[in-house]
Amino acid sequence: MDKAAVKRYYDLKSRQKEIERELAELRGAILGECEAEGLAQAEVGGYKVKIVVQERREYDDQKLKSALPDDDVWRLVSRADPSKIAGLVKLNVIGEEKLSGTYDTKKIALLQVERI
Known part of the structure; x- marks a missing residue:
């Protein structure tokens, strides 16, 4: 098994979790602002x-x-x-x-x- 591929996969999955968490935070902030402004x-x-x-x-x-x-x-x-x-x-x-x-x-x- 390719060690580099396994490491790369692990690194990408870790980044994916971070990105999804940040996206959820930004989504909540944008939806909150739109709701507050009635947009x-x-x-x-x-x-x-x-x-x-x-x-x-x-x-x-x-x-x-x-x-x-x-x-x-x-x-x-x-x-x-x-x-x-x-x-x-x-x-x-x-x-x-x-x-x-x-x-x-x-x-x-x-x-x-x-x-x-």
Whole structure:
């Protein structure tokens, strides 16, 4: 095994953790400033900053299992995976009305920064 490759991999993974931590801090600071100023988008020093809000469903496993038509459908899902559930709704295996009350909606702010 190539010792240099293993060392390089370790070094890069260490830097990746540091970069991800710093990105999270900067993301929080930028989102906080935008929220405080009531901005959904802005131009700052040659960059366009845009906040996109998404709604995500967080399902309760027990409520979902009791809302599904039969155990075979639950086996398809096996746990409350929002993407699997959305697929079953699209295929009309589960009706949207059956899911009522089985999830909470959570808003997620996504940060997009582009160079102008």
